[in-house]
Amino acid sequence: MATTAHAHGFWDHCGFDGATGWQTFEGMDATWKGKYVRVLDGEERYFTEAYKDGSGCAHGLLYNFTLGLWEEKLTPICGNSGFATGWTMWESHYLMDVAQRCPAFPRVRASGIQIYTVSAWPALTTSNSTQLGPYGLCWTNGTYNFSVSVPNSDWTALTP
Structure with a gap:
């Protein structure tokens, strides 16, 4: 992004396709918020899930309220990194x-x-x-x- 902005993303620590970096990075504009954000207990919230499957591949999901399902935003990453699971920041x-x-x-x-x-x-x-x-x-x-x-x-x- 060219300026300071509100965004959501999934970072690939393992080097998907040979390079680490953002796999998904989306601006949190009105369209994005319409799909992924709801007001609960007086504050805007969105829900993410990161997990490793039985093969050790990491997945990143974001809950899409419009569709009523978890949307995979991170192509499964198979490999090793310094992070065992994930982080919030x-x-x-x-x-x-x-x-x-x-x-x-x-x-x-x-x-x-x-x-x-x-x-x-x-x-x-x-x-x-x-x-x-x-x-x-x-x-x-x-x-x-x-x-x-x-x-x-x-x-x-x-x-x-």
Whole structure:
């Protein structure tokens, strides 16, 4: 994207077709939101699922409310990477210097993060999850706030 924008994507860590990178990266415009977003408990939400099949291939799905089904957005990736399953994040990669002046963005939150085990979806714990904090000047200088309301399960990124 040429400017700061709200987007959703699936990243390929294994090098699908020989190169790592975004396999799916979509702007979250009104059309996208009409398919994938619904307001629940007063906030806009969308649902993703990432899993490995019996062959060890990773899949990425996004729930399409219009069609009433899980839509595969990540071509199955078969191979090894440094990530066992996946992650949630809010990317502020380009907010690394004072010149950016730490722009305001809407609140971003991940909640109810779970991992699929043989037959269930338990919440993440310290045994199957790690917490990596946000980086960049806007976070470290205290302008932005990153909070974890439920360890390994819920986080919120707040900007001014």
